[in-house]
Amino acid sequence: MQNEQIALTEAIYYTLLSLYEPLHGYGIMQKVEKMSEGRVILAAGTLYGALNNLLKKGWIEALPKSVNNRKKEYLITTQGKEIVEMELLRLQELIDNGMKIVESGGEK
Amino acid sequence: MEKKIKKLFTVWKFAEEEQWLNEMAADGWELTKVNVPQYTFKKSTPNEYIYRLELLDPKLSKKEREDYIDFIEETGAEKIGEFSNWIYFRKKSELGTFNLFSDLDSRIGHLKRMFRRLLGGFISITAVLLFLIILIANQSYSIILPIITVTIFALILCLFGYGLTQINNRKKVLVEERKFRE
Known part of the structure; x- marks a missing residue:
């Protein structure tokens, strides 16, 4: 991976977060919608593209299909978790700086 | 009750086609079969389904294509038809x-994908027409045939040029927005 600090898209960020437990495509859509209280509704086509890109990057893995589970399930990898942790630090910085300026009301 | 409507939409009118299908659904006409340019509708309760169209990447293998359609269908939608690489999906609006x-x-x-598709079509048609023009120019002593062919060629050039511009303009609006948001 390059050193350049990356900002994840909302679709990628929420997809990674939802995959701390194994889920299939529709499960991810429902979980993200619930987590964001209905604000983020991932469309199936967009999610499909996101999942394929995440698989290619090795940030998630596809679980082998089992007998009682026909739908393909995915799970975040260790590398994926590192990415999420880095993103959290970046988001925290954004929030901290935003709060500092907004709360001071731009005085001085 | 069933009704069949013949209607032709160009690639760049895909949003209008989608809108038309959803308006038909709002009037209680559910699309059940697509056989371009013929659409078959069945009378049912208004707004039972939401319709969406997608042009798939022609480079997808048969397996990748099926994998994608399965994925969409697992989210509660169903495929009701296809026309070359265009897929017609619908989903119950209560979902x-x-x-x-x-x-x-x-x-x-x-x-x-639409832009590339239109460009591909344009290049194939141009190749055929150029071939015809050369053929006619070599064999015919009449001046009328080459003129007709060149005119047809010019018209097709305008049509495709118009279509490509339409798609490109829609794309430009989104790319401009992308500078500020996802």
Whole structure:
């Protein structure tokens, strides 16, 4: 991976977060919608593209299909978790700086 | 009750086609079969389904294509037809909103596929026409035939040029927005 600090898209960020437990495509859509209280509704086509890109990057893995589970399930990898942790630090910085300026009301 | 409507939409009118199908559904006409240019509708309760169209990447293998359609269907939608690489999906409206794309990147990608498709069609037609022009110019002593062929060629050039511009303009609006948001 390059050193350049990356900002994840909302679709990628929420997809990674939802995959701390194994889920299939529709499960991810429902979980993200619930987590964001209905604000983020991932469309199936967009999610499909996101999942394929995440698989290619090795940030998630596809679980082998089992007998009682026909739908393909995915799970975040260790590398994926590192990415999420880095993103959290970046988001925290954004929030901290935003709060500092907004709360001071731009005085001085 | 069933009714069949013949209607032709060009590639760049895909949004209008989608809108038309949803308006028909609002009037209680559910699309049940697509056999371009013929659409078969069945009378039912208004707004039972939401319709969405997608042009798939022609480079997808048969397996990748099936994998994608399965994935969409697992989210509660169903495929009701296809025309070359265009897939017609619908989903019961009681299951909530139905969109295929939820960010600018995937919508820009979709428009790029349409642009490439139209360009590909244009190049093939141009190749055939150029071949015909050369053939006619070599064999015919009449001046009328070459003029007709060249005129047809010019008209097709205008039509495709118009279509490509239409798609490109829609794409440009999204790319411009992408500078500020996802």
